[in-house]
Amino acid sequence: MIRLTRRYGFSASHRLHSQQLDETANRQIYGKCNNPFGHGHNYVVEVSVKGRVDPETGLAVELSALDNLVKRIVIEPFDHRNLNEEVSEFGSLVPTTENLAVVIDQRLRAAWPAGFPRLEKIRIAETERNIFEVNG
Amino acid sequence: MIRLTRRYGFSASHRLHSQQLDETANRQIYGKCNNPFGHGHNYVVEVSVKGRVDPETGLAVELSALDNLVKRIVIEPFDHRNLNEEVSEFGSLVPTTENLAVVIDQRLRAAWPAGFPRLEKIRIAETERNIFEVNG
Amino acid sequence: MIRLTRRYGFSASHRLHSQQLDETANRQIYGKCNNPFGHGHNYVVEVSVKGRVDPETGLAVELSALDNLVKRIVIEPFDHRNLNEEVSEFGSLVPTTENLAVVIDQRLRAAWPAGFPRLEKIRIAETERNIFEVNG
Amino acid sequence: MIRLTRRYGFSASHRLHSQQLDETANRQIYGKCNNPFGHGHNYVVEVSVKGRVDPETGLAVELSALDNLVKRIVIEPFDHRNLNEEVSEFGSLVPTTENLAVVIDQRLRAAWPAGFPRLEKIRIAETERNIFEVNG
Amino acid sequence: MIRLTRRYGFSASHRLHSQQLDETANRQIYGKCNNPFGHGHNYVVEVSVKGRVDPETGLAVELSALDNLVKRIVIEPFDHRNLNEEVSEFGSLVPTTENLAVVIDQRLRAAWPAGFPRLEKIRIAETERNIFEVNG
Amino acid sequence: MIRLTRRYGFSASHRLHSQQLDETANRQIYGKCNNPFGHGHNYVVEVSVKGRVDPETGLAVELSALDNLVKRIVIEPFDHRNLNEEVSEFGSLVPTTENLAVVIDQRLRAAWPAGFPRLEKIRIAETERNIFEVNG
Secondary structure (H helix, E strand, O other), X not given: OEEEEEEEEEEEEEOOOOOOOOHHHHHHXXXXXXXXXXXXXXXXXXXXXEEOOOOOOOOOOOHHHHHHHHHHHHHHHHOOEEHHHHOHHHHOOOOOHHHHHHXXXXXXXXXXXXXXXXXXXXXXXEEOOEXXXXXX | OEXXXXXXXXXEEEOOOXXXXXHHHHHHHHHHXXXXXXXXXXXXXXXXXXXXXXXXXXXXXOHHHHHHHHHHHXXXXXXXXXXXXXXXXXXXXXXXXXXXHHHHHHHHHHHOOOOOOEEEEEEEEEEOOEEEEEOO | OEEEEEEEEEEEEEOOOOOOOOHHXXXXXXXXXXXXXXXXXXXXXXXXXXXXXXXXXXXXXXXXXXXXXXXXXXXXXXXXXXXXXXXXXXXOOOOOHHHHHHHHHHHHHHHXXXXXXXXXXXXXXXXXXXXXXEOO | OXXXXXXXXXXXXXXOOOOOOOHHHHHHHHHHHHOOOXXXXXXXXXXXXXEOOOOOOOOOOOHHHHHHHHHHHHHHHHOOEEHHHHOHXXXXXXXXXXXXXXXXXXXXXXXXXXXXXXXEEEEEEEEXXXXXXXXX | OEEEEEEEEEEEEEOOOOOOOOHHHHHHHHHHHHOOOOEEEEEEEEEEEEEOOOOOOOOOOOHHHHHHHHHHHHHHHHOOEEHXXXXXXXXXXXXXXXXXXXXXXXXXXXXXXXXXXXXXXXXXXXXXXXXXXXXX | OEEEEEEEEEEEEEOOOOOOOOHHHHHHHHHHHHOOOOEEEEEEEEEEEEEOOOOOOOOOOOHHHHXXXXXXXXXXXXXXXXXXXXXXXXXXXXXXXXXHHXXXXXXXXXXXXXXXXXXXXXXXXXXXXEEEEEOO
């Protein structure tokens, strides 16, 4: 069994603001991330899968198929986007990086092909000092 | 003479759209950066100064004074901001990273204290693959 | 459940020398790290916690509270310090990075607030080629 | 218990081509990696061990012994080599990074000294976007 | 005037061997890089141009045009290639990174479009510890 | 003409304290760097030379000769050392990174062999956010 990790990136903007909290609580909890005009990041996403090495090909996953899936499900709909306005889940969820990791995990699991090795982990870094991981 | 470089960072959102161009030209020139909802980046800014090493202190610049200046003039007004909406120069200028470098250079030169070593270079990276420099 | 990792740094000096070993053994085991005048490193510390995402805020931990804790318990007492002379545990323990990881883990666990998500892992890099992890 | 990771590197060339597949399948599966003249990479290898911290020395492993082992078993026979032509296992195995991770793991386990802490993980990065891990 | 740098990468193999030197001199000068089976690297190439910022678009260069040029002239013919066998200049030149920088510089200058900003510098890193620059 | 840069590293401790200043001035100017017990860093040193590419060998400098020189003149006497106590120039000079860059530049120039390409630049990073350069 081997674990393979692929790294991808996307650039997006967001605003942290919870509709369940009043203005004072929003400002206190999210600080400058609550700025109504928003701000943005270069997000780095790593997708890890775990599977057997095929003895004939020496491969654990068909990389181009994995890349195509991640690009279609995650990169295209998130890159150069405003997460609050253009990613449907964030109509109700606050686009914290915690929720971003959960949404990416859910989207990938829903689209995961039957023959693929197991999706093991999603890791997303908002900056190099701020990293979030979901283990399915 | 020694050259000293300090690295800073800020996270901001922007939209590339020129009021001097029509919709078609904007979409063609800026591509996905023209998305009306905007997107964002973790910008890395490096400020380089050139000066003599003080024989008494062994220092070329008082670092805390340089840091305070850059924080007041650049980081505070740009970090966790929407550049189009919240940075005055980008009311008329398109917030490309070229113009961002020029604006940072102009703001720092306008506020540069008399006793400081010479401001030599501004370097700003939008991503690690996209880097812009202005030599005063 | 999500895992959140925050990265911090501190610069310190140390000397590797065991009071339980004679001079020859110290020199043989620690080599140039046994130099009586000491040497130093830029240490990178990562603190990982594991918790639920609050459905109201979308956060797994209050970041400013975590940062304040790590700064008070680890960064302030270790940064720009001589570990042998200024960190009490290293009066008797050799300040290897193994012991540094254990001490940081112990200090954080002793001060960990009741309401915080679980402290899962301490990771400390002495250089980018030399990395140590403690899983509580 | 502590986990210690050491990072090493080597530069090698390879060609991905399976003798069990015909030319068309080889080209389709491996793409440009099937180029008959080969190509190459700067591989980064991380070896992780898990062990107790010796109370006398504060060390979990004798680093120079670990380094000597990895250099003799992995770096010397792989660095500045053509993997297909000069590493015996790749006479029959395709030198994908999956198989490279498995071969490094097998070689290290076969030579692992009795007194060493447990070999826990091999991690090899072909590029910074393509990472493979074996947990023995 | 602004300087813009774009970063690209390619993975290739090579062998350092001069037809003007005998076997002994080749082994002495190139060491393990003279291995007849070759080896390889992940090369990082940076292309720097210097130009005026267009007041209408805020851009110093049309990025997609620059990217297309570099991909056609450098990345496609070098990536996943054996430099000695597949890049014509290295039929007679030794594919040291010095010569690689010179060849990339010459190829780009020969194909440089009239309307482009000035090509100022080529930087190529064989590893992160080994960097070469040509200023036209 | 080509510019070649080699990257090296060393780990050292130091204390910033000027004998020409009183205690109050030392504390004010150097802050926590004035701590009498000292602290330390992983310094990264880059040495850049500029020369012609030899048409026979394709090399601008004999790398092993350059490496041996830098190791003998800089790395051996500075690595795992206390700069104040063990590097003679810092008996009278304050070991700021400015002075460290000047001392490395002077030591290398004094030992520079006649046949070597021109020593063009010394770059030293105390941390990745604090960088100093001397152009001979």
